[in-house]
Amino acid sequence: MTRPEDQEVKEERGYKMKLEKIDGKGKKLKFIAEDTNPAMMNALRRTTMNYIPVLAIENVGIIENSSPVFDEIIAQRLGQVPLVFDPDKFNMHEDCECEEGCSNCEVKFTLKGEGPGILYSGELNCKSGDVEVLYDRIPITEMDENQEVDLEATACLSIGKDHSKHQASVSSYQYYPIIDVDNDELTVEEKKSCQEICPRNVFELDGDKLNIENEERCTLCKECVEEVDSGVVVTGDEEKFIFKIESICSLDPEYIISKAAEVLEEKADKVVEKLS
Amino acid sequence: MIIPVRCMSCGKPVGHLWEEFKERRRDEDPKEVLDELGLDRYCCRSLFLTHTDLTGKVSKFKK
Numbered sequence: 001m002t003r004p005e006d007q008e009v010k011e012e013r014g015y016k017m018k019l020e021k022i023d024g025k026g027k028k029l030k031f032i033a034e035d036t037n038p039a040m041m042n043a044l045r046r047t048t049m050n051y052i053p054v055l056a057i058e059n060v061g062i063i064e065n066s067s068p069v070f071d072e073i074i075a076q077r078l079g080q081v082p083l084v085f086d087p088d089k090f091n092m093h094e095d096c097e098c099e100e101g102c103s104n105c106e107v108k109f110t111l112k113g114e115g116p117g118i119l120y121s122g123e124l125n126c127k128s129g130d131v132e133v134l135y136d137r138i139p140i141t142e143m144d145e146n147q148e149v150d151l152e153a154t155a156c157l158s159i160g161k162d163h164s165k166h167q168a169s170v171s172s173y174q175y176y177p178i179i180d181v182d183n184d185e186l187t188v189e190e191k192k193s194c195q196e197i198c199p200r201n202v203f204e205l206d207g208d209k210l211n212i213e214n215e216e217r218c219t220l221c222k223e224c225v226e227e228v229d230s231g232v233v234v235t236g237d238e239e240k241f242i243f244k245i246e247s248i249c250s251l252d253p254e255y256i257i258s259k260a261a262e263v264l265e266e267k268a269d270k271v272v273e274k275l276s
Numbered sequence: 277m278i279i280p281v282r283c284m285s286c287g288k289p290v291g292h293l294w295e296e297f298k299e300r301r302r303d304e305d306p307k308e309v310l311d312e313l314g315l316d317r318y319c320c321r322s323l324f325l326t327h328t329d330l331t332g333k334v335s336k337f338k339k
Contacts, residue, residue, distance in 0.1 A: 142278065
């Protein structure tokens with residue numbers, strides 16, 4: 001619970017949270033955020049998921065499609081193919097100076113294939129040359145003999161709120177676990193069952209002592225609390241969080257977090273501007 | 277019919293992993309293959325375990 005005097009301290013600090021990376025390679029990132037609150041964490045989560053501009057195919061013009069997959073399904077599949085792009089190079093449609101779409105806000109692709117065989121995302125041919133697909137082995141359609149596909153596609157920048165194909169990441173946060181174990185109050189059997197029941201292997205039994213080994217792995221499921229009468233208390237720290245993010249586009253999770261902070265700042269400025 | 281490009285629940289791109297999974301599932305434990313492919317969440321895992329390729333069969337009929 002937040003007491004009034006704590007509130008003052010917080011305001012002095014200016015809601016500056018401390019971040020510490022605990023795990024992360026490739027598309028995944030896990031960090032601890034201290035001195036913050038659930039509202040701030042949720043704002044960050046929602047922004048990383050829904051407000052980061054990501055490039056995806058938007059319009060598809062089908063010239064020929066005799067494959068078993070329908071035109072609209074092919075278009076929908078192409079839209080979901082993740083693209084590698086330079087985020088500083090492109091503008092959103094509404095922020096671009098042009099009206100009809102130009103090379104600063106649109107990228108054109110062609111896709112051509114003949115059966116028999118599988119048509120892969122790697123065969124998407126970018127006309128401007130600086131955008132490519134992230135994974136080139138995504139099957140788009142399968143063609144039999146005498147079947148062919150020929151189409152044109154246009155990609156544009158947008159946000160996850162608009163369409164989930166533009167979603168940048170899957171993010172989540174949880175309270176940092178506080179696990180209190182009173183070794184004197186617990187019987188040997190209780191200690192043993194606590195260690196066994198924990199699905200995340202948080203506890204370790206050292207002779208007669210129940211130790212907390214992997215505190216960060218705890219998901220606050222409280223299976224261990226239900227196992228005993230008293231002696232184990234599990235709560236969440238309301239000012240310390242574990243934030244997990246997995247990028248599902250071509251951008252790095254580190255970039256997504258910093259961009260999210262930028263977007264949030266812009267949004268906050270807009271509110272102040274409207275009120276003044 | 278054909279493997280989805282992304283997981284329907286979480287949105288992670290999974291289409292490119294399907295062929296490796298299909299090949300390896302024949303003589304390996306699906307659990308280990310899924311773990312190695314990096315499909316941690318149960319949404320993506322169930323998508324792979326329950327999928328059936330049908331495009332080959334369907335392509336014989338007129339659209």
